[in-house]
Structures are given as C-alpha cells and as structure tokens.
Amino acid sequence: MTVEARWVGREIARRDALEKASGKTKFASDMVPDNLLWVATLRSKHPHARILKIDVSKAAKMPGVVGVFTHRDVPNNRYGVFFKDRPVLCDDRVRYIGDPVALVAAESREEAEEAVDEILVEYEPLPVVSDPLKALDPASFKIHENGNVCRATRITFGDVEKALQDCKAVVENTYRTMPQIHAYLETEAGVSYIDDKGRITVVAGGQSPYRDHHEIVSTLNLPADKVRVVIPNVGGAFGGKDDISVQIHLALVTWKTGRPARLVWSREESTISGTKRHSSIVKMKTGASADGKLTANYVEIVYDTGAYAALGPAVLDVAIETCNGPYKIPNIDVRAWLAYTNNMVASAFRGFGAPQVHFAMEQQVDQLAEELGFDPLEFRLLNCVRKGDYGVFRNKLVGSVGISKCLETLKNHRLWRERASLKDVRTYPWVKRGVGVAAAMKGYTLGALPDKGSVGLELRLDGGFTVKGSFTEIGQGVVQAVSQLAAELLKTSIDKIEVVFADTAETPDTSVTSASRQLFLAGNALRDAVNKMLERIGRGVEMVCGRPVAEVHLSEGYVQTSSGIRIPLTEVAETLERAGLGRSVVGVFDVPRVEPIPGSLEIPHLFYMFGAALAVVEVNVLTGVVSVNELVAVADVGRAINPQTLTGQLEGAAAQGIGYALLEDVKISEGRLLTTNLSTYLIPSIKDVPEIEAIAVEDHEDSGPFGAKGIGEIGIIPVAPAIANAIYDAVRKRPFTAPMTPERVYWLVKKQD
Template sequence: MKQSTTWVGKEVVRRDALEKARGLTKYASDMFLDNMLWVAACRSKYPHAVIKRIDVSRALKSPGVVAVFTHRDVPNNRYGVFVKDRPVLCDDRVRYIGDIVAIVAAESKEEAEQAVEEIVVEYEPLPVVSDPLEAMKPDAFPIHEGGNISRSTRITFGNVEEGFKASKAVVENEYRTAPQIHMFLETEAGFSYIDEKGVITVVAGGQSPYRDHHEIVSTLQLPPEKVRVVIPHVGGAFGGKDDVSVQIYLALVTWKTGRPARFVWDRDESTIAGTKRHASIVRMKTGASADGKLLANDVEIIYDTGAYTALGHAVLDVAIENCNGPYKIPNIDIKAWLVYTNNMVASAFRGFGAPQVMFAMEQQVDQLAYELGMDPIEFRLRNALKRGDVMVFGNKLETSVGISQCLEAAQNHPLWRQKETLKSEKSLPWIRRGVGVAAAIKGFTLGALPDRGSVAVELRRDGGLTVKGSFTEIGQGVVQAVAQLAADLFKIDIEKVEVVFADTGKTPDTSVTSASRQLFLAGNALKKAAENLLNLIREVLTTRYGQKVIEARFENGYVVGPGFSHSFEEVAQMLEEHGLSREVVGVYDVPRVEPIPGSLEIPHLFYMFGATLALVEVNILTGTVTVPKLVSIADVGKVVNPQTLTGQLEGAAAQGLGFALLEEPIIDKGILKTTNLSTYLIPSIKDVNEIEVIPVESFEDEGPFGAKGIGEIGIISVAPAIANAIYHAVRVRPKSAPMTPEKIYWLVKQAGLTVK
C-alpha cells in the first residue's frame, strides 16, 4: 500500500557530500597511525608456475624490515565464498600474475618495496592457459586439481527444437565481451591495529564487513571476537570490493607483530590483482514466430573466471537467469560454463553477469525484429513479462514488473519517434547516425540463496535515533537513503537520525552490500525495528497507564495515542526507568523459494527492469563511435531520493558506455599490459555527453515504501543499445565489446560503406 511520506521521494543533498568535497572525509587509504608498518606484496613473476623454493632470509635482513610472511604463517591457507580454491599466500603453485607469494612489513613504504626485491622465489613455469575455449578442452593443462571447469550446468525448459520448427525467423550468433576493470578511484586499501581491548581491527575498503571478518578468522584461525572489521567511506567499489583484498594480510601482520599496519595497492597492483568483470563468449540461437512471439532460445555461456572462482558460481547463475531478457519464452536450453584460466580473477562487477548475456540477447531480439519487419520496441513489448506470468524457469512472477512501462517510455521518447529523421538528417559525409534500444532485467536480492539482514535502532536520550547496520557506503548513497527511510518510518526529523554503518564491533549484520538490494534489505529490517520499538513502547505505556495501550503511533517526533503524547526524549527516559534497553533490532528474511535443479540462486522473486535508448554517430572513415545522447529508463519501484537515484543511473550509463566502446584490457598470455588509466581508458568528461534519466515507479509491495533496487540495472542495456544504434546507422552488427574503432572500421569496410 502506498504511504504518504515526508522524506522518501524528496530530493535531499547527501549528508556526506560536503565533507567529501572539501577533502575532510577519511577513507581507509587516508589513515597513518603512529608506529605503523607498511606492507608490500611479493607477487608472482609468472602467470602459471610451480613454486620450488621460497627464500626470505635476505629480505628479513633488509633495512627497516620487521617481518616477512609466507604460506607457512597462514594456518588455513585456502579461502573463497563458493569454493575454497584460493591461497592467501601461494604455497605449491602460482596461477596468475596477481598471486601473492609473500608479504613484507617494514618501517617505510620504500623499505617494504626494497625487501620484496630481496625475496627469492624459484619457479618452474607451467603452460599458460589464457583462452577459455582452450582451457575447456579435455587435454588442456589443468590449473586446479579438478580440471579447468569451476562449474558447469545445463538448464532446459520446454523443447527448443520444436520452438525453432515453429519459428518464422531464427538468428544464431556468437558474442564476446572483454573483462571490464572496475577502476574505482580509490584502490584496494586498508589499515589495521590492535585496539585497547586487544582486538585486531581491520579498517579497509570493502562491501561486507561480516564476510571480510569471516574470511579473516577462517584463514588465520583466530577467535571471532578477537577480530573487528570496519568499512569507512569507500572510494568506489562497483562489486570490485565484494571479495577480500588487503584484509587478511593486514590482520596477519598486526596479529603477528602487534603493530599497526597499512596496505594500499598501487594502481597497477589494483588492475592486476583486483577482480574483473568476466570475459564472456555467448552463443545464442533464438527463434520467433511470424507474429513476433519469441519461441525458443538456445544458449551457451562461457565465462572466464581467471585463476580462481571468487563469486563466479553466483555470477554464472545471474547470467543464466537473465540471458533470456525480460521476456516470456516457452522453450529454452541453456548450457553454461565457468572456466579457470591463468588470466586475472573475475568476480562481481555491477550487473553481476547480466551485461554480457544482455549484450547478446538484446542484439538477437533486435535482429529478429528487423527480420520480421517489426518495430524493435513493438517486438519487445509483445514479449515483455507481465505480473502473473510464468517465467522461463517455471516460477510465477508475482512482484512488480515495470518492463512494459520502461519500453513505452522509450517508444514515446522523441529520440525514438524521430529516429528516421535523425538518421537521414544531413551531417558530415563520413558520419552515419542511428538510434538503438535495448531492454534489461536483473533479479535483485540473492535469489534462492539465504539472505537475511538486521538493523539496530537506538532511541537516544536526546530523543534522536541512531540507526546501525553493516551496510557499506561505497558511494551509492545508502546512508542518506537509510536516514530518509528512518525519518519516515519513525516520523522524526531527518536531522535527528544518525546512521552508523559497517562495523562488526558496532553494527549488526545487514548482509553484503551487493545485488542492488542493500536499501531493500536495510529498509525492511528498519520497518521491523520500527514495529519492535513501538511494541516495546506500548508495553511500557500499558504499565504506566494501567490499561492495555493498543493504539500508539509515531507522529512528528512523538509517540501518540488516545489521551497521551510523549516526546521521543520522554520515551527514552521511560524505557530506562523500566530497565529496558533503548535499542531494538529489526530482522528481515528476504522471501525466497528453493533453487531450481542445476542452479544455486535461480529464481529470484524480485526483479528490476530497464531500457536504454542510444543515439550514435559512426565515423565510417575511422570506425569511431560517439554517443551524443543516452536515455536511461529504469523501473526502480519507488524513488527514495531523486538526486542520488539519477546519479546512480547516470554513473551506470557512463560505465556502460565505457564497457561498450572504450574499455579494452590487453592480455598477452596471462599478462595484463594495460595496468593504468593511460592504457586502460575509462570515460572522461569528454566521452560522456547528454544522459537523460527516466525513472519508472512500478511500486513493489514488499519493498520499503515500494522501493526496489537501483545500483545495477542502469548499466545492463547500455552496450546492446549502442550496438543496436550502430546497426541502425550502418547496418552492421558489432558482436564484440568493446566496440572499438578498429572493430567498427573493419565491419564497415566489409559492408562496403563509402563516403558518397
């Protein structure tokens, strides 16, 4: 039910913005403690090799060195969320160039780096497996004991062969996408110290303090209460800080030396050792009937996870679940592989497996529309999911579905209505213009995986509220949004709401900040907390007034009911007088169903939807593609803060633009050549032109005030929309992203386009 709100839906300037802009906010990389050790890593010299010998004796004698650690210092040297396939410090083998063999702790950065050079590691190089297709072959050199397939699965519904027989048009293509690098401006960074109670405290950029805590205590075998993880403001994450990076090493150094430590990755370390978006090969055969109904989708998905699995098993599920687009398709056959190579490790990146498959599917759909002579949006609308539909995996869609609204918004947009005029308008003779559309879907929440979050609310003596949760502020604005939700749930002025976040010593576990659902999760836990606080207050009031107080509600900073009105300050005092805690906890279990056979987290019960319109200009002489305008349309359930919402969608659009056109890591036999921002290009202010954002509010009953997720949906349809616009402009289909000038140049040349 829709509720009236004061703060939710209101444009409020973020409470953290001014401090950040003035340079006053302390990030993990900004802290320098007294007596602090600097940590440096000795990384592998080979993409793949056996370690014959590690000799740290010279490094130990190097000036300023306090300690050198190897695998012998790690009690349980394997970690990983789905598969424990990753060593903290390599023992028998290195599997990619980011692998760490030893770490040095020294009095200065220079001395630590100097000592790394003094470590002798004797390697015996092994064959480098860099191509996932080669890695999949039965006779490929195995990177892990069980071979090179980290996970494979096949999921079928209906009968694709029958679907293709009934189809009027069938298109079959292979698509590829490159491993996008997160390139957050603050690299992986952290510091550690032992607090006054003897607790090893690790303060580091991350997305889940409790999971990072788990990885530390399980690898170092420390008592959980002896470790605390804090995540301050993070200088960007986008999924790239979902896995641990510096945390275990920092805990190890501080545990063993008793001293504070600092470990901050250089930019090239970050690009080499940080996780990536999975490089993909996606083959699709898709069929549709003469009247434009999608009938069958036969899909092969191959994702390169690099040396280790990281979050790859879940990423593969998201790829499988979303590869059919936001459409109803009766017959599907999806085969998927997550493949080990000696490349950089892939894991979470905004979209979590969806952008790669959507780059494929949304071009398939576009091509089918053209072949059937239908308008691409009309074709999509005919197949678009509706509430109550049975989805491809047999699950009934009973939550909010805004895809038709998104597509209609695209259809009514001037850019779409005028696309033929824009295309034929005179411009420079070598410029071809086109407009393209693509749709997007992505489940939010962790799907069929267990997902529970807690939030604590303290009613302070001064009548204000302190909301405590382990959600992380990675730039997305969750702290601001939580404050707005709390202000409306407790009917209190937002200035009286303090938010404490991401600290295993101070905040309950609000699960991981990922899957576009931290606000959904925290907001629902807050709702429970509000109910719990009100119930507690009712009990106290019942004792006070000697009769059962049933009607009591929050109103304007007061608790009011028939014949009484108490300020929050008074209520706080009453609770104390009754010996009760002023703090309540709200727990929210995300609704879910059992996973379908062959999957871990399929299906989700909740989905975000979106669409992108792109106007492109293709230079047929150089192959350069520019994007004068992007329109980002997203079904967000309910807008909590228009300013942060549009900011999320604009940022996602720009990252999608980078994925589509610019961001191309060069990897030569497992060695990354593009390790900085002058060789791996992310969009600059000159690459991003107009971005228009259109939020669609489909209102999700389960969401706090109707809100769904927002973090990821905006990136998913950008690359295919640009690809489809390129097709509209020059009638070639770019099936490999990024769509660099070189690729487009050759496609255009093959198509025989010339300047008239």
Template sequence: MFAFLLNGQSVTVRDDGSLLDYLRDVAGLTAAKNGCGEGACGACMVLVDGKATRACLLTLAKAAGKKIVTVEGLSGREKEVYAWAFAEAGAVQCGFCTPGMVISAKGLLDRNPDPSPAEVKKALHGNVCRCTGYVKIERAVLMAARALRENQEIPVDGKYRLGDRMPRIDAREKVLGTAEYVDDMRVDGMLFAAVLRSPSARAYIRRIDVAAARALPGVEAVITANDIPGRRHQGHIIPDWPAFIAEGEETRYIGDALAAVAAVSKAVAKAAVQLIKVEYEERKPVTTPREALAEGAPSIHPRGNLLAKTVLKRGNAAAAIAKAKYVVTQRYMTPPTEHAFLEPESALAVPEADGTLTVYTSGQNVYDDHHGIVSLLGVEDSRVRIISRMVGGGFGGKEDLSVQHHAALLAWHAGKPVKLTLSRQESIQVHPKRHAMEMEFTLACDENGLFTAMKADILADTGAYASLGGPVLQRACTHAAGPYQIENVDITGLGLYTNNPPAGAFRGFGVTQSCFAMETNINILAGKVGLSPWKIRFRNAIEPGKVLPNGQVADAGTALKETLLAVRDVFASNPAAGIACAMKNSGLGVGVPDTGRAKIQVQNGKAVILTGAACMGQGLATVMIQILCETAGLDCQDVDVHVPDTAITPNAGTSTASRQTLFTGEAVRQAALKLKADLKENGLGELDGREYYGEYTGVTDPMGSDKPNPVSHVAYGYATHVVILDEAGKVARVVAAHDVGKAINPTSLEGQIEGGVVMGLGYALTEDFPLRDGVPMVKFGTLGLFRAGGVPPIEVVIVEKNPADLAYGAKGVGEITAIPIAPAVAGAYLRRDGRIRTKLPLETTAYRK
C-alpha cells in the same frame, strides 16, 4: 631545500620527492587522494599558482617558489558553497574523486566566474569519476559558480521523507576532504606493508628466500605461507584462493602473493620486497576457457578446470526452433573489464592491548572480511573486529579479500599496526574482473514476431580462482532470455578456470554479457520479421501475471511495458536510435539464504541506525534515514547512522545483487514500526537506551527446482534504454527508462542510473582489458574510461509501479543501469550501417576503428 606556499603558509622541505606524498604523509592534508599515481585520474588535483595540477606528477623541486592550494585551503565561503552545491545536485557518490573535482572547479571559476556547460566539461577533463556519470557534477559546478558570482545565501537543510530529494548525509565531508578513507588513517607506531607477487601467470615456485629482506634495517615482519596459523585458502563459496603460494606449488595468476613485508616506511617495505629471492620455473599459462577444456590441459586446481555448470531448460526449444518461421543464430564475444573504482584497496590492522585485532577496511561487507580473517588466523570470532571506513567505490570489485588478510597477518606477527594499500597497477593485477564470455545465442519466432524459443551456450572465463564465478554464471543464464514471454528455453553455461586474473562480481553480474547477445539477436530478428525493434520488444514483453523464461510468474509491480512506452516516441522519431531492454534481480535469490538486518538505538535523543550494510557510494545511509523518518514520523535531524562494525552492527549481508535498499531498507522499516509504536506514548528523548531490531529474509527456490513456477528472486527491476547517434556516429543522447518500484530518493536514483549508463557506454565502446600470457597490458590511463567531455546528455525516466509494502515497493537499481546500454549502442549502429557487431568493445565505430 625547497620552499613554497601551502594554503597560505610558508613551507620549507629539505629533500625532493612527490608533492602528493608530502601533502598526505608529512603535512597531513588528505583531501588530495592517491587514485592512480600516474596522473590519469585527477583525484590528487591541487592548485599550483591557480592552475589545477596533478600532485602525483609534481615533485617538490618543481613546486619550489609556487603557491599550492588544496581543498583544506579554500576560504570558508568557498567551502560552504561547494559543499552545498555538490550535495544539492547529487554530485557525490563514493566521494573519492570529489575533492579533486572541487579543485578543478575552483581553478575554472577563479578565472571564469560564469562558465558555459562546455567549459565546465573541459575543465573536468583531467578528473575521472566512475560513479556519477558526470552529469550531476557538471550541474554542481554551475550551481557553485552562480552562488559565488551572485553571493547567494546557502539554504538551510529542510525536512525530508520518502520520495524527497534529500542530500546525502556524508556529502559535505566528502566534498571537503574530511571524510576518512582507510589510506587517510594514521596511528602511532604504524608500519607499512608491501607484497611480493608471482613472477608470471603460471610459475612453479621452488624456493622463497626472505633472509635478506628480514635483515634490512627497518623491516619488522616478513611472512610467507609458512606463517599462516589458520586456514590458508579463502573464498566466498569455494575456498580455493591461497593467501600465499607456498614453496612446491604453482602460481595461478600474476596477482598471487608469495610473501609480505611490514616495515617502518613505504620505501623500506618496497626495498625489502625486492630483496626476496625466488627460485621458480616458468610454465605455459592456460589463457582461454577452450584451452582449459581441451583434453590434456594442465589442471589449474586439483578438482580440474571446470568451476561450474548451469543448465536452465523449459519446454522443448529444439522442436520449437525447428518449426519456427524465423531463426537467428549468432556468436558473441565480450572481454574482461576492470572496475576502476577510484580508491585502490587499503586496510589497516591494529593489535589491541587485550590481544584482539581491529581491522579497518573499505570492502563491501565487514562480515565477509571478518569470516576470512578469523579463519586465516585460526582464532575465535571475538578476537577480530572489522570496522568500515568510507568506501571509494566497489561495483563488485571489493567483495574478495585483497589486502585485509595480509595486513591482519602482518599485524598479528609484528604486534604493531600495519597498513597495506595497493598501488593502482597492483589493484589492476590483483582483484577480480568482469567475466570474459563467449556465447552462442539462437532466437526463434513465428510469422507475427512472437518469440517461440531461445537457446544459448555460454562459456565464461572465471580466471584463476572461483570468487563468485558460479553465481555470476547462474545470473548470466537465468537472465539470458531477457524480460520476455518465451515458453521454450535451453540454456547451458560453463565456467572455466584459467591463468588469467580472477573474474567475479561486477555491476550487472553476468547479465551485461548475456543481455548484449540476446538483445542483438532480437534486433536482427526484427529485421527478418519486418517489425521495428521497439514493436517486437513490446509484443513479447513480460507483463504482470505472465511467466518469465525462468518459470517465475511476474508480479503486480512488473513495469517493463511502461518503460517501453516511456521511450516509444523518442525511438520512433530518431532513425539513428538503438534500443534494448533488460531485467535484473534484487537479492541473491535461487534459494541462497539472504537476510537484511538493522537495529535502531535511541542515543542522546537521536535514533541511530546500526547495520553492517556497506554504503559504497550508492547512498544507502541516506535512504535508510528516509525510510526510518517516513515510518516513525521523525525528522532527519533526529536520525544518525553508525558505520559498519562487526562488534556493534548486525550482519546485513554484502552490498551486492542490488539488494540493500530492499533487504536492509525493509529491515529498517520493520525496526522503525516498533519505534513508532513506542513514540505514540513517549517523546524520542524519553526512549533513550531503547533498541529496536528488524530483519527481512527473502525466500526463494533453488536452481533446478521442480516447481512449475519457482520463485527465482524476490523482485526484479526492468529497464529500456535508447541510444541516439549523431551524424558523425558518436552517441548524441541516451534516454534511460527504469522500473524502480518506488523512488526512495530520486536524486540518488538518477545518479545511479547516470553512472551506470556511462559505465555501460564504456563497456560498449572504449573499455578493454587486453592480456598477454595472463598479464594485463593496461594502466589506469589506458583502460578507455569515459571522461566528462565524452558523455552525452542523459535523460532519466523513472517509472514507479509497485503496490508491495516491502521496503515501500523499492527495487534495487545499482546493477541494471549498466546492462542494456551496450546492446542499445550496437542496435543504433546496426540501424546506421546495417553491420551486425558481435564483439565488445564494438569495432568500426567513431570510437574504435
């Protein structure tokens, strides 16, 4: 028996176990989140006798006799202060880490009511945030400290329109832990799932014996490939990813599923999985694209090992390179990297009385999930409904099916609700990563430093399955020459299957890799010409009316030069500064159908926005409210947003390609214009029951178009980043200037940029994803993620220059924020020691020897 105080109440438990499991599964206190289960992320922080402690590492026996406080146990005054401070500062994005941050903040402020910024950083060392970049979290803690210390009155929400710093509408619930993520959900009769995965990256499966698992008391369903009633193979574009590997087939990576179990408890489900016997023959995996290309290499898929080839040619690059004054050729290597979103994948499938199935998910598009599950079950669309709960980060890593389909299949067979949540290590093994790439880039210029040609060959490791490897390769190629005026380009990209974990969408979508190569080549070329890295970029920068390397004519909203001018002085005054530019598309582009959709329904005196667009931390719901209020003249208190739901909300496409603010934002604007017309003659309350629909479709030209100037994408954002090193060789400051078109919500925009900068610093300096025979050799705690104490000051410069009416001129910013940082860091080290670094993470730095 173990007794302790929990939020002021006496608690006695009989059996030992994890404190976190007790809080969540027994006490029903879900503010403490299970982000990693290994004490590395801090999402499960609680106070133990006043000290911030990771609940996942504390047993009930060790908690005996102690005072435990969770976010639910804060005083009313504390809840109001923390909710206000974190919302006002913009410290909340996906929100999964936020209650843990609040606990660490309280632990600090209880013993030190007036901390310094350095003390705040130190107190947050045990907490990881993948979204915000920590800047606004630290500000929120200092704001909360002052409010508590001086007994400040908490301001009442004001009125907000376009361009105002409106706090996120979901911030309070996320701060206080009442926002519901899928793994927080409990329903009557719910079963728990576990999945048996491949014994190695490449194994021939002879036999799968599930008899012992089925016989285990408490097990209610065991399924394999034989139990799939519909289409077994799934995939966004190419259906090459089987929900289960069948007997007589080879596994293609360590995350392949062989069988799944649903049982009355997590423990029974895990025990049942261990009872499944697999007879297999281990085979040598193919672990590099060059191995996959080699003659006689085993075919990972029936169609061979080449997933995709992208070619982009304009002019005559070979001739221009041959006669150029200066030429630089370098080979570059970038690794796979892990998204490390704080919320591991989770899904809950619930059979309904009418024979339909409702699946609660945390993915990046409920309609993608719906399409996959319907085809897997072999049923009509109306038989499956997908509803999104809060999404604890994504960055592209939650676009593919990971748990949704297995939970649905188990629930379909068991006839009971089934929840499947991945452990952190399963998540690391299962979901797609950023593509590793090997690249050779050549850049040529004349005697004045004007670029005359560039040539690139890109080899991408797409891993075991296609996912979005084809489009990622396209973006790496279409953006490879950067935001410059270059008439002659010759770019070829190959994407190869291997037995590594799949690679797919990840913030930057292939451009993080090719930008690192191109921008580093520019720095080397600048030295040959005798120009500063800033001047050679400004001299070649794209301007409105000029032609991009992919042939598209830059529009009037193009502001790359303005971002360069914004950082000119800071770069010129710091000899240890590096600089890099980037461009990134908004929308899918290249001829792919792409539509944002939204409805506005007037319900009980409120205008409710309905859209299937996923809000995964980027603040989309708040932005849509601001667009509606600006267009229709309403106050934000008169507006609400419905969660994505395939039964109610229209398909607005995936939250990817920095597209939702532009595409679905414009759809909301179109619907709001119709509402505005009716409001001229009626009050909002008089329009109850009315519905207004809006949509926007971006029309672009396909790859390989024979047009002289094809429209590759409907919009591009541009950015220039400057990284300054200190005397010890560590990053002392980052200045990030972004052409955003129009800042709908500056606070959210800054938060996106700060978060992307920190993610980019990790990519440049500390993050790696080592593999051995296709198996990840990392845990969450060894990924190399930046923590608060390692983040330098970040200055965000917002450039607004876009006369377009489309979404009030807004451009997507989510992806571009992470792109220019790695080459800017490499450029800073090049200026510091003269060494050209061509591999990420960068070697021989203060971060990595």
C-alpha cells in the same frame, strides 16, 4: 499503492556529500595510524608456475623490516565464498600474474618496497592457459586439481529443437565481450591495528564486513571475538570490493607483529590483482514465429573466471537467468560453463553476469524484429513479461514487473519518434548516425540463496534514533536512503536520525551489500525494527503513565496514545534506561525466496529489476570512432526514495555502460595484462559521456520499503546492446564483440565494402 510520505521520495542532498567534497572524509587510504608498519606485496610475475622455493632470509635482514610473511604464516591458506580455492599467500603454485606470494612489513614505505625486491622465489614455469575455450578442453593443462571446469550446468525447459524448426525466423550468432575493470578511483586500501578491546581491527574498503570477518578468522584461525572489521566510506566498489583484497593480509601483519599496519594497492596492483567482470563467449540461436512471438532460445555461455572461482559460480547463474531477456519464451535450452584460466580473477561487477548475455540477446531480438518486419520496440513490447506471467523457468512473477512501462517510455520519447529526421542530419560524408534500443532485466536479492539481514535501532536519550547496520557506503547512498526511510517510519525530522554502519563490533549483520538489494533488505529490516521499537516505546509509556496503553504513535519527538496522552521521547528514553528495559531493538528481514530449480544455485529470483536504454550514436566510418550523442536510461525503480541519488545511480551506471560498450578494452597476452593503468585502460571522461537522461518509472513493489526495489545494477545492462543496435542502424553491420573500440568498428565497417 503509494503511501503519502514526508521524507520518502524527497530530493535531499546526501548527508555525507559536504564532508566528502571538502576533503574531510577519511577513506581507508587516507588513514595513517601512528607507529604503523607499511606493507608491500610480492606478486607473481608468472601467469602460471610451480613455486620451488621461497627464501626470505635476505629480505628479513633489510633495514627497517619488521616481518616478512609467506604461506607458512597462514594456518588455513585457502578461502573463497563458493570454493575455497584461493590462497592467502601462494604456496605450491602461482596461477596468475598478480597472485600474492609474500608480504613485507617495514618501518617505512621505502624499506618495505626495497625488501620486497630481495625476496627470492624460484619458479618452474607451467603451461599458460589463457583461452577459456581451450581451458575447457579436458586435455588442457590443469590449473586446479579438479581441472579447469569451475562449474558447468544445463537448464532446459520445453523442446527447443522442435520449436526452432517451427520458427518463421531464426538467428544464430556468437558474441564475445572482454573483461571490464572496476577502476574505482580509490584502489583497494586498508589499515589494521589492535583496538582498545584487544581486537585485531581491520579498517578497509569492502562491501561486506561480516564476510570479510569470516574470511579473516577462518584463514588465520582466530577466535571470532578477537577480530573486528570496519568498512568506512569506500571510494567506489561496483562489486569489485565484494571479494577479499587487503583484509587478510593486514590482519596477518597486525596479528604477527602487534603493530598497526597500512596496505594500499597501487593503481597497477588494483588493475592486475583486483577482480574483473568476466569475459564471455555467448552463442545464441533464437527463433520467433511469424506473428512476432519469441518461441525458442538455444544458448551456450562460457565465462572466464580466471585463476580462482571467487563469486564466478553465482555470476554464471545470473547469466543463465538473464540470457533470455525480459521475455516470455516457452522453449529454452541454456548450457553454461565457468572456466578456470591463468587470467586475472573475475568476480562481481555491477550487472553480475547480465551485461554480457544482454549484449547477445538484445542484438538477437533486434535481428529477429528486422527479419520479421517489426519495429524493435513493438517487438519487445509484444514479448515482454508482465506481472503474474510465468517466466522462462516456469516461475510466477509475483513482484513488480515494470518492463512494459520502461519500453512504453522509450516508445513515446522524442528521440524515438523523431529518429528518422535525427538520422538525416549530415556533418561529413564519413559520419553516419544511428538509433538503437535495448531492454534489460536482472534479479535483485540473492535469489534462491538464503539471505537474511538485521538492522539495529536505538532510541537515544536525546529523543533521536540511531540506525545500525552492516550495510556499506560504497558511493551508492544507502546511508542517506536509510536515514530517509527511518525518518519516515519514525515520523521524525531526518536530522534526529543517526546512522552507524559497517562495523562488526557496533552493527548487526545486515548481510552483504551487493545484488542491488541493500536498501530493500535494510529497509524491510528497519521496518521490523521500527515495529519492535514502537512496542518498546509503548512499554515505556506504560511506565510513565502507570497503566496499559493500547497503541502508540510517534510525532516529531513525541509519542502519543490513542487516549490523547503526549509524552516527549526523551522522557520515554530516560524511563526505559532507568528501568533497564533497554532502548535498542533489532529488526530482521528474511528475504522471501523459492527453492532453486535443478542445475542452478539461485534461480529463480522472486524480485526483478527492469530497464531499457536508447542510444543515438555517430559512427565515423573512416576511423571507427563511435560517439554517443544521446543516451536515455529508463529503469523501473518501484518507488524513488531519493530522486537525486537515484538518478545519480542510473547516470553513473549508464556511463559505465558507455565505457563497457566503447572504450574499456582489456588486453591480455598469454595471461599478462597489458592495460595496467588509466592511460591504457580508458574509462569514460566527461567528454565521452553525453548529458544522460535518466528516467525512473515507478512500478510499485509491494514487498519493498514504501514500494522501492533494487536499482544499483540495472542501469548498465541495456547500454552496450543499445549502442550495438545503434551502430548497426548507422552502418548496417552488426558488432558481435564488445567493447566496440574504434579499431574493431573500423574493421567491421571496412569488411563489408
């Protein structure tokens, strides 16, 4: 049921847009505190080596150098969310080329850079393990004490072997995807200083101030109240700032020197030492019956997490959870491995493990449809899950399930209906056209993992409200969405709503900004806070009136009782203040979840996002160049809080999907990244992206704020397989490796001749 709303659902320009566009917003990289120390990092030049000796004596005597720091300065030199396997500064070994070994803090940028060159490190090179399949071989050289299998699991339901025997059609293929680099325009950046309360304060691009805070205090062994983490507006994140980058290093420098410090990674440092999307090898054997029902899926997944686990174990879970697509399949057998290698560290990236397996599964589905003589969209509609169904893990789908609405939208779209004539348009004989579709699903929330968040709400003396939460503004527009929700719930004009975000000293813990669920979490916690606020205001009204009141309503800066009394909120605020009752409340939301199924960390989710994409491509068979002429991105959003920011998220995700599908080729040679900058690692320019048509379908989520659900990630997931299916439609040859770069597509087409 959709509630009539005044602020929810309205297209309002973001409150931060004008300041950002005019250059006034201070990002972490724009901050240059007075009297600061410039910090430079010495990184490993070896993909794998034992450290025999680190000699900083010469560097420490260089002009302007205030401190040189190594592992010896870090009390607890290991961190990590799932496994504490990552050193703050390397001690016994380096495990990839970007691994940090030492930090220099100096009076100027130049002096810091010069001194880094004077640190002497003696290495003993070790065998480099760059291929994840080789890494999993027990005989391969061990990168970590317990070997190279970071995680391995198997989840099976039904009897796949038997079901495959009974299938009318079975397709079996191996798919590969390369890593993807987030390539946010602002690299990892931050400053640190001692604040007026004596706290070591780190202001840095990130996604989770409380998690960063935890990693700082646990590695540096500092009292929790002596550290503060602030996350200002972040110049892009997409999951890539979910992990620690500059935070502990900055805290270390300020802790040791008492001075403000600044550390901003260069573009090359960002591409080498920032996290990546996992590269994947996915083998699938999928079967369907003659009547077009998917009956079995056998899957082997290998993800390369690089030198350290980071969020890889959870990424693998999402891969397992989503590799069967949004379909009912009674028999599944999924085996998955997360491999340590000497490649760059992989962790969270929009889609979080889902894009890789969708690249495989959505091509499997197209092949089965073709073999059985079904239209690809009809085939998907025949198999897709609906609300109340049981998913592949025998989990009841209690939340909103809008996949059939997404697929119907594409089925009725002009480009799908007219695809035959669309393909007929001729330019040059070497240009072929194709049309492809793909569906997508992914859980939002942290699934079966505990996830609880709080949001503070204050009635200000001026009668407005301040919302406080540790959610981070990474470009997605959560601050705007929260303001609109708050204005709606508090029945006040949006300009009376202030939002304070992402400061461990000022805002309660709203948990991490990831998994597409910050709005869902913060919105529900806010709703709880508003209820508590109404109670508090009720007590204030009672004090003003001098008698009990049953119920209060808010309206444009006033509070009204059922008996018709109307009091300005300013008066209520003053009364509460004088009485010492407090004007602030904290709302809490404990995200509903079920127990994880055996063999998993967080499967299943209770809440899923769904989407679909349609791509029209042109393939030049003489060059292998694929251009996307049209792209339709559909997502089930529950309810749009702000259609402008919503379509912006879908368009941006789709563009990243185009990059992932066609352009963004990470080249690694024996652990060395060759594509270290934006001239070799090519992200889409304005000429590579068509005018994306983003369509939001609203399948109301009863548990969501005003029916809204997560949308941040879904838009990227169906794009690469839709493009792959379109390429197949154009050239009748199936691309099994992404990105489908000109060279790969060229050889693919050429091979068939």
